Amino acid sequence: MKIDIVIVNGTVVDGSGGPAVKADIGIAGDRIVAVGDVGRVEGAAVLDATGKLVLPGFIDAHGHSDVGLYVNPQCESKLAQGITTEVMGNCGYSPFPLFDNTRHRYLLDPAGVDVDWATAEEYYDVVRKRGFAMNAVPQLGHIMIRGAVLDNQDRPATRAEIEQMKDMVRDAMEAGTRGLSTGLDYACSTVADLEEIVELVSVVAEYGGFYTSHLRGYSRNVLNSVAEAIEVGRRTGVRVQLSHLGIFGRKQWGYMDRMMELIERARADGVEVACDMMPYRTKGSWWAPRAIFPAEVHDWKRPWTENLPGIRLLLQDPVKRQALKEAVEARRARPKYGFHEEFVWFSDWRDIYIEELPTDSRFRTYIGASIAEAAEKEGMEPCDLYFDLVLHEGEEFGATCIQVNEDEFHRLLAAPWTMFGTDAIATEFDRLREPWNSIQPHPRHYGSFPRVLGKFVRDENRFPLADAVRRMSGLVADHFSLTDRGYLKPDHFADVVIVDPAIVGETATWREPNSYPLGIEHVIVNGKVAFENGHSTGAMAGQMLTRTN
Numbered sequence: 001m002k003i004d005i006v007i008v009n010g011t012v013v014d015g016s017g018g019p020a021v022k023a024d025i026g027i028a029g030d031r032i033v034a035v036g037d038v039g040r041v042e043g044a045a046v047l048d049a050t051g052k053l054v055l056p057g058f059i060d061a062h063g064h065s066d067v068g069l070y071v072n073p074q075c076e077s078k079l080a081q082g083i084t085t086e087v088m089g090n091c092g093y094s095p096f097p098l099f100d101n102t103r104h105r106y107l108l109d110p111a112g113v114d115v116d117w118a119t120a121e122e123y124y125d126v127v128r129k130r131g132f133a134m135n136a137v138p139q140l141g142h143i144m145i146r147g148a149v150l151d152n153q154d155r156p157a158t159r160a161e162i163e164q165m166k167d168m169v170r171d172a173m174e175a176g177t178r179g180l181s182t183g184l185d186y187a188c189s190t191v192a193d194l195e196e197i198v199e200l201v202s203v204v205a206e207y208g209g210f211y212t213s214h215l216r217g218y219s220r221n222v223l224n225s226v227a228e229a230i231e232v233g234r235r236t237g238v239r240v241q242l243s244h245l246g247i248f249g250r251k252q253w254g255y256m257d258r259m260m261e262l263i264e265r266a267r268a269d270g271v272e273v274a275c276d277m278m279p280y281r282t283k284g285s286w287w288a289p290r291a292i293f294p295a296e297v298h299d300w301k302r303p304w305t306e307n308l309p310g311i312r313l314l315l316q317d318p319v320k321r322q323a324l325k326e327a328v329e330a331r332r333a334r335p336k337y338g339f340h341e342e343f344v345w346f347s348d349w350r351d352i353y354i355e356e357l358p359t360d361s362r363f364r365t366y367i368g369a370s371i372a373e374a375a376e377k378e379g380m381e382p383c384d385l386y387f388d389l390v391l392h393e394g395e396e397f398g399a400t401c402i403q404v405n406e407d408e409f410h411r412l413l414a415a416p417w418t419m420f421g422t423d424a425i426a427t428e429f430d431r432l433r434e435p436w437n438s439i440q441p442h443p444r445h446y447g448s449f450p451r452v453l454g455k456f457v458r459d460e461n462r463f464p465l466a467d468a469v470r471r472m473s474g475l476v477a478d479h480f481s482l483t484d485r486g487y488l489k490p491d492h493f494a495d496v497v498i499v500d501p502a503i504v505g506e507t508a509t510w511r512e513p514n515s516y517p518l519g520i521e522h523v524i525v526n527g528k529v530a531f532e533n534g535h536s537t538g539a540m541a542g543q544m545l546t547r548t549n
């Protein structure tokens with residue numbers, strides 16, 4: 001048997017949930033050809049995995065690489081954490097079809113990216129010619145077609161418009177697109193009703209595709225929103241993915257039992273519903289400390305460091321400070337609507353945690369504490385303490401908002417149908433200064449999968465290794481119909497990651513999020529070593545996993 005690469009002496013966890021076994025893996029071309037006692041083969045490259053885990057390449061169940069695949073074809077932030085395949089086109093956004101009235105919906109113009117495709121077919125063509133380093137599973141985003149047909153208006157669609165959208169879904173599916181995603185609390189699709197979605201997903205069903213949903217809400221209306229997505233699956237028969245699932249806001253704590261029961265019952269009824277989660281309780285690093293300030297004093301388009309001097313001037317003036325305090329408190333107390341408000345705003349000082357402070361700050365003992373706790377100890381009002389931290393500690397003050405109950409977070413993270421997603425765009429390490437790459441990322445962009453293996457499996461023993469691996473690979477491949485992927489089995493594509501279990505973990509932090517994780521030693525995509533010893537090899541072996549690929 002001709003073998004190109006042999007991985008010897010490793011501990012294999014094959015993605016099925018079964019126990020770890022000592023086995024070698026033989027790879028020929030883009031496929032695994034042998035699992036077991038392969039030994040050294042003449043002419044084959046040998047990767048010695050003594051003391052290491054040999055796992056199926058991780059499948060990022062929820063990413064946004066889309067245009068990132070074109071701009072950052074090396075996909076380093078993904079490969080570095082062992083991701084060999086990403087399900088992209090999520091949350092209602094896809095890089096196609098593009099029309100003059102929807103281009104801006106994809107942030108192409110502001111990010112300074114010029115593209116010359118319009119249809120799904122053209123997009124596949126362009127990125128395939130250019131090449132890219134990981135596999136990608138494409139979806140059509142509902143917002144891209146709804147925005148085009150309704151010219152971005154927020155109103156129910158007419159019969160004729162629904163037919164037009166269905167034609168667009170058909171076009172995309174014909175081109176090989178795998179599914180449809182919705183982002184039901186983003187502008188222009190909040191008014192799309194269940195009937196519209198069911199009609200569109202019915203077309204997806206004809207092609208054996210799937211439906212993923214950024215839900216209508218993750219807070220007060222989370223239960224209705226989950227039920228709505230399940231209903232789409234019930235009526236169309238397609239597999240349903242609840243995107244970046246979680247329950248936000250203290251008032252909703254306690255809903256987890258009911259949410260998990262909704263999902264379990266639907267599954268028992270034959271609806272193939274599953275979910276993905278970012279393995280973090282925190283929000284984006286863009287959140288804080290600036291997120292508490294209203295738009296009049298903080299311009300989101302400018303970096304925090306440029307906004308800070310103006311905010312400090314306001315805080316030094318007692319009258320203006322008082323007015324700002326009233327504005328912040330009013331916004332905090334107001335009911336929140338939609339994903340944006342729930343996510344960016346906050347309702348409770350107990351949810352804001354101090355993350356970073358300068359080394360000489362007298363407040364350093366409060367790192368890890370909430371603003372409410374620290375303020376109580378200081379005998380201050382929380383808002384005043386927050387203002388003082390901004391005023392005196394300035395750029396080096398970091399805070400984050402956590403609105404997810406810790407126990408509920410861990411229960412959902414451990415569910416047998418929960419997959420893991422980065423919700424991130426592929427970033428390239430040496431191009432961080434370019435506009436598309438310059439957004440300050442959340443540590444999850446680099447650390448999600450190593451964090452699950454290091455923190456949740458090894459350090460905290462939250463769930464078994466084989467279960468975690470299954471939910472990173474085999475389960476995801478099955479749910480998204482990725483034939484011959486997700487398992488270390490003969491005849492499967494050779495997407496493989498070699499992990500050092502002793503050190504695997506993230507190194508990305510709020511301050512330095514662009515940081516590779518530890519313990520991801522070799523990453524093989526379609527039989528080619530794409531990443532090793534902390535570096536991309538330059539291999540562009542990724543495939544666009546269209547239905548017809």
Ligand SMILES: [Zn+2]
Nearest residue numbers: 091214243244
């Ligand atoms: Zn989303």
